Amino acid sequence: GAVVSQHPSRVICKSGTSVKIECRSLDFQATTMFWYRQFPKQSLMLMATSNEGSKATYEQGVEKDKFLINHASLTLSTLTVTSAHPEDSSFYICSARVGQRETQYFGPGTRLLVL
Amino acid sequence: GQNIDQPTEMTATEGAIVQINCTYQTSGFNGLFWYQQHAGEAPTFLSYNVLDGLEEKGRFSSFLSRSKGYSYLLLKELQMKDSASYLCAVMDSNYQLIWGAGTKLIIKP
Numbered sequence: 001g002a003v004v005s006q007h008p009s010r011v012i013c014k015s016g017t018s019v020k021i022e023c024r025s026l027d028f029q030a031t032t033m034f035w036y037r038q039f040p041k042q043s044l045m046l047m048a049t050s051n052e053g054s055k056a057t058y059e060q061g062v063e064k065d066k067f068l069i070n071h072a073s074l075t076l077s078t079l080t081v082t083s084a085h086p087e088d089s090s091f092y093i094c095s096a097r098v099g100q101r102e103t104q105y106f107g108p109g110t111r112l113l114v115l
Numbered sequence: 116g117q118n119i120d121q122p123t124e125m126t127a128t129e130g131a132i133v134q135i136n137c138t139y140q141t142s143g144f145n146g147l148f149w150y151q152q153h154a155g156e157a158p159t160f161l162s163y164n165v166l167d168g169l170e171e172k173g174r175f176s177s178f179l180s181r182s183k184g185y186s187y188l189l190l191k192e193l194q195m196k197d198s199a200s201y202l203c204a205v206m207d208s209n210y211q212l213i214w215g216a217g218t219k220l221i222i223k224p
Contacts, residue, residue, distance in 0.1 A: 002160075070120040091155075093157045103160055106150075108157050
């Protein structure tokens with residue numbers, strides 16, 4: 001149980017384009033999903049927290065107009081990187097949990113390369 | 116402020132035992148998690164402690180002392196595949212996870 005999927009696993013795009021990443025909880029309903037970013041050899045950085053049906057809460061320094069998050073259902077959240085630039089190249093990982101006190105389970109991550 | 120401390124890197128020998136420590140100072144406490152992250156992959160859940168004491172799960176055990184703000188992850192019978200980063204995370208009073216920077220564990224033959 002507690003399986004989280006992400007799609008795509010890897011994406012290469014041109015600078016200026018937008019990229020959408022999907023995160024799905026496959027065998028449970030996730031009231032909350034989280035989006036992280038991780039640069040090589042660095043720690044996980046929380047970007048935003050999203051609760052189903054409400055606006056995402058962004059961490060300080062994360063541009064909400066650049067990283068659009070939609071959590072339309074209890075099993076799906078999407079992160080759209082708008083007008084991507086090379087500095088947005090990173091490993092994007094989502095996680096999901098059932099309730100406040102519950103364990104976060106991670107998706108396999110999406111590796112984004114912006115040329 | 117909130118703070119999670121764990122060693123940056125540790126080295127151990129295949130077949131041996133290693134203990135990875137984590138100390139924390141957070142606003143409230145709703146449990147402590149350990150995750151394993153192999154290079155280039157996402158973290159995977161290892162353990163959760165909310166009460167004091169030792170939780171054993173196969174070759175891995177996790178200990179918590181809330182009064183000391185301290186936890187450790189104990190790995191026994193080390194295998195080469197245990198080479199990874201081990202992340203300590205504390206759930207604070209707002210049910211947010213506060214992450215440590217991770218401990219990179221290197222296993223040598």
